[in-house]
Amino acid sequence: MKISVIIPVYNAEKYVSKAVESALQFHEVEEVILIEDQSPDNALVICRELALKYNKVKLFQHPGKGNHGAGASRNLGIEKSCCDFIAFLDADDYFLPNRFDAERELFKDPKIEGVFNAIGTEFLTEKGKEDFLLNINDEYLLTVNYPAEGQEVFKGLLGQTPKKFGTFFTLDALTVRKSALEKNRLKFNEELRVHQDSDLIIKLAHHCYLKSGIIDKPVAIRGIHDDNRITKIIKYSPQYNQRQFLFWNSIYKWSRKNRIDPDAKRHISLQKKAFELSGKKGFSKTAALLAAIIKDPKILKTKYRFTYIQF
Structure with a gap:
């Protein structure tokens, strides 16, 4: 070796x-x-x-x-x-x-x-x-x-x-x-x-x-x-959330181009969406969160759920 x-x-x-x-x-x-x-x-x-x-x-x-x-x-x-x-x-x-x-x-x-x-x-x-x-x-x-x-x-x-x-x-x-x-x-x-x-x-x-x-x-x-x-970087600060979004967005883009297990693909998509929502504020954040919940309620069970439900 x-x-x-x-x-x-x-x-x-x-x-x-x-x-x-x-x-x-x-x-x-x-x-x-x-x-x-x-x-x-x-x-x-x-x-x-x-x-x-x-x-x-x-x-x-x-x-x-x-x-x-x-x-x-x-x-x-x-x-x-x-x-x-x-x-x-x-x-x-x-x-x-x-x-x-x-x-x-x-x-x-x-x-x-x-x-x-x-x-x-x-x-x-x-x-x-x-x-x-x-x-x-x-x-x-x-x-x-x-x-x-x-x-x-x-x-x-x-x-x-x-x-x-x-x-x-x-x-x-x-x-x-x-x-x-x-x-x-x-x-x-x-x-x-x-x-x-x-x-x-x-x-x-x-x-x-x-x-x-x-x-x-x-x-x-x-x-x-x-x-x-x-x-x-302070956890769950705007800077932290932005860097996490960039990371999960990279994984998300890769998952779309490869044959990934559907459950894994869904998990990656939800993590990306969670940190995407964390960057929003005010009414737009509320509306986007409600739309995401309606589309897939499991978004509330992501590891970083508390980073985007605060308004």
Whole structure:
């Protein structure tokens, strides 16, 4: 098993060295691809030093050396990768020694196209911790509640399994065959500045055969600090709702072009509609909500129902 680890780098001069060195500890990792995305800090200099120090580290920038976002950076990394397997790592996170333990066994089965695991949390700054606990406040261990594979993963991520499947697993804990991405023409949605990872994971779970690996302990650690963009957004604020709408709208457009289970397609449509309604105000919001309820009363049972019934 030969793995390309793709790391988008933006404003991460304090953390990127640890991320890179955590990936280089594995003999399966043939290359670590850094995509520097016009960082405002000293990250580019650090990346150049890492590329000079380690033969396996390869540094790229976007054409024109502009800022294109994490999705575009990961897409460029996939394009530049040379190995049969792809793993992702954020520049402020790092792998633990057990990162590829499950993959070594599970990928012996050619049917399996992707393996996902659990990740843990480390607070790198007090301000980051404060923002996280205020706006995110999820579990230390980001994982799923039970082992799953195939279409059950897709259904679980949409909340359509009898038992609660759990939270999204993250890119840091995902390894996928490059051939699966190419065969299904899967790329990150570059129009999404946030949630492009969740967007790809849902699409990947539908098109590819995924299987859970280590889900009871972390294989990587996400670093929470002052500059995490996701912790700056207050849940159910207008900004939060708008970003959720863009995410669900992307999934909705994709679902219309693919053969999706009708219940899943309905769920996606309702989630998109719920966040679309959250952006309305006054009488237009009341009228739109009543019309949506008449069309499908289940909209009142969506996960984010309370984001749009307030007037």
